Amino acid sequence: MPARRLRIEGRVQGVGYRDWALREATRLGLHGWVRNLRDGAVEVLAAGEPGALQDFVTACRRGPALARVDRIEETLAEAPTEPGFRRLPTR
Template identity: 45%
Template structure:
């Protein structure tokens, strides 16, 4: 049986998502779900991420990202297909 090809998504999260541990919490949640990719702050106050994994893990991650950590306020979450990242873990980028 062939292993399923992982899917990758680029996600942009807008709202109160900087200075509330959104990136660190995203990394922890992604690692729990077995995703790889990255997350970083953007100059406009949003957070962007590339998530890579199977459909179930991606859906769980998107549901979590729509809420974020306790002090976050997510106003919008936009997702588009992305290239599969070449890193094998999930990292916080500057």
């Protein structure tokens, strides 16, 4: 199962980005997690069917209505071992 790790920068904390990402990932049937980083970025690990994963990455470039995404760093990753998609504590 393909997986991607995303580091999303911009105005992405305090605007509902994590909850939005959780809903989008769940809607697309992806597995993984989302969390805030102490430097103001949001980090996501997402895995699933290639088309759904690409749709998610594309959606993350827009984000929710109040967000402003300036940059996304995307890297290949190992798929998560746990099923489902969840929020993790800030790291």
